[in-house]
Amino acid sequence: MANVSIKDLGKHAGEEVTLRGWLYNKRHKGKLQFILLRDGSGTAQCVAFRGNVGDELFDRLDRLGQESSLTVTGTVKEDKRSPGGYEIDVTGAEIIQESGEYPITPKEHGVDFLLRHRHLWLRSNKQVAVMRIRDRLVRAIREFLADDGFINVDTPIFTPAACEGTTTLFELKYFDEMAYLTQSGQLYNEATAMAHGKVYCFGPTFRAERSKTRKHLTEFWMVEPEVMFADLDDIMELTERFVTAIVKEVLEHCRGELEVLERDVSKLEGIEPPFPRISYTDAVGMLKKGGHNFEWGGDFGAPDETLIGESFERPVLVHRYPKAVKAFYMEPDPDDERIALCVDMIAPEGYGEIIGGGQRTASLEYLEKQIDAHGLPHEAFEWYKDLRRYGSVYHSGFGLGIERTVAWLCGSKHIRECTAFPRMLYKIYP
């Protein structure tokens, strides 16, 4: 008997096949048992008739607990009412392991309980859908960048210095020195982009933030493209093309998953260029008009981002923030030196900032001033200054947070469900 994946059942209509998986759910109706079997590739309804499988197996299946592992053999029949459009007319089954009382039942559980059982919770159909959307998002990102001529160059996790201040850094002993875990691969990207023209890094980044919001993880993945000979306008145009393409790919390949999550896909179908573009100064005007107590010069908080994002049906590009609230390496605006040539992309529907980026200064003199102004140690940045000593050119880049983007695509209120094993304040198990 051929072992078949549930996703391939359509190729085997009328044949007898064997499925291998786990009992997701079941119900009993007289001499019939309806077993929902999942195998990771999909879920299939398997119908066992007492007369066909015999009393012993029928009763054993009847007692079988959720998430027991088993193989089911039977004939593939087309059935429009079944998930996937096919069901199995069971002729036999072999139980591999009878599960004990499975902790996660169809009833409602609290989030703390579910997070403690994350290794099992991941099997639930909504969690499976989120991880599949994340997988497709990662593929779409890498395919877009490769097609666009970018080279993937991984940047280091262990770094000798902080990129954006030291208060939120994880520190550790690295043999006889101290080291920090990376918060961004950007500084290193600038070096590799000078070798390859267009590069991206894509890996985990770390922030030791003592905040317990629904938008923060201590460990999250970020993709960071960097382009030589690109200015702020070039990079805004790139973010727009990039986000449009990855949303389209997810919509094309993850309809079923978005349905499981009850996501209103019409909100995503409208994501097309051009994205609205407003200056920070205009955004401050919007906030004041919306009743927020906000003064020019400050950084946006989550409620501010929500107001700005909800004002548009597409992601909005907010550009030209005060340089005081941005990182030290930003190029100043030639028209107003208080302002940095930077851009954040804020997702619609209140999902907040998903992209931060901008133009990096090409000037060694300005960079040195900024290192002083931010109180950063010059020794740690000598190599970075070399990038301005040898063939400096204007260049720009951005970072897109994966979990926040997954949250937006999936319509998840909390990013803790957008990564397999979320790491948060005081939460490191399992």
Place this chain on the structure above:
Amino acid sequence: MANVSIKDLGKHAGEEVTLRGWLYNKRHKGKLQFILLRDGSGTAQCVAFRGNVGDELFDRLDRLGQESSLTVTGTVKEDKRSPGGYEIDVTGAEIIQESGEYPITPKEHGVDFLLRHRHLWLRSNKQVAVMRIRDRLVRAIREFLADDGFINVDTPIFTPAACEGTTTLFELKYFDEMAYLTQSGQLYNEATAMAHGKVYCFGPTFRAERSKTRKHLTEFWMVEPEVMFADLDDIMELTERFVTAIVKEVLEHCRGELEVLERDVSKLEGIEPPFPRISYTDAVGMLKKGGHNFEWGGDFGAPDETLIGESFERPVLVHRYPKAVKAFYMEPDPDDERIALCVDMIAPEGYGEIIGGGQRTASLEYLEKQIDAHGLPHEAFEWYKDLRRYGSVYHSGFGLGIERTVAWLCGSKHIRECTAFPRMLYKIYP
């Protein structure tokens, strides 16, 4: 004037274009100057004739230091002797930044010097070639796995417990607790594979090894596929298909890069299934015959791996090691309980182990014994034991080290050149 990438010159033959990049090298011959310009996408020879560009620009170009940034305008001419097959008949140029004395000159430098200048060394043509091969390898890996039905699920970097002993772990303070940096995503993969059937994680892993060999980094990337309902034979067959496919992709797309590295590609062209398979016990016999002082029961050292690997022209699968030298979660051989159902793949030409994997135990009872035998804390593995309580099935997986595979493909003696910013004992800058 259109800005053009050097890789696209062939599409613009006869046209006047502008290139933007860095001076890689130049030579002067009477009234002609031959400028080798690189822009990250490739290198182009630009020929400036004094009569065409004028004395002032000609002399300025003549004084220009290595890695100065500039734009060059000129007509694209086919020329078989030029790198890429085209050269530029220069009509104008604009110098963006004149570099000071560039530290890395065409003369030989010591490795310590080069590593201290890694941010600049990455621009050298051999280093560019290695990073492009790495980029293509990563793409090939992800494409193979996606086509084969695998879902990419990222596993955490912060972990509460060690997977293979604690002596080589990086430890850090995680708020009020201690945490370790991951050495492998495998335990977590087993949980996500029970949700998705076939998964892989692909990220950085960490070993605090106080060794200074040419095969060790403290931070390296690993791809780890995990498959439910797969036994040792299934996973050996998968490693064989996988390695064959990724070598083919690199050969297909990176001919030019392999040539820059003077790699003998005939060694890679022969990589085809079937790969030789020998048991650990047979390998011990080979070592004894080869004059190594080696007793059954020990783990192979680098010279042992070299002897084994060099005995074959293809990667060799060495299976069924003594369980004492392998991780606690390995399934024991039903025919000999001293032996684990595991496999290592050793690359030819002395490049050593590139894959480690095997079948994981499905038995809770055996797992608990092993946790005791290895002196590991039960609390930290309660979640992992749950995977044997709820729907346990046989399953297998493996990990492939990216830098070691890049070293093999590139013919690099030392893996420190196979990652952009290598992290080694006492080496964390730049």
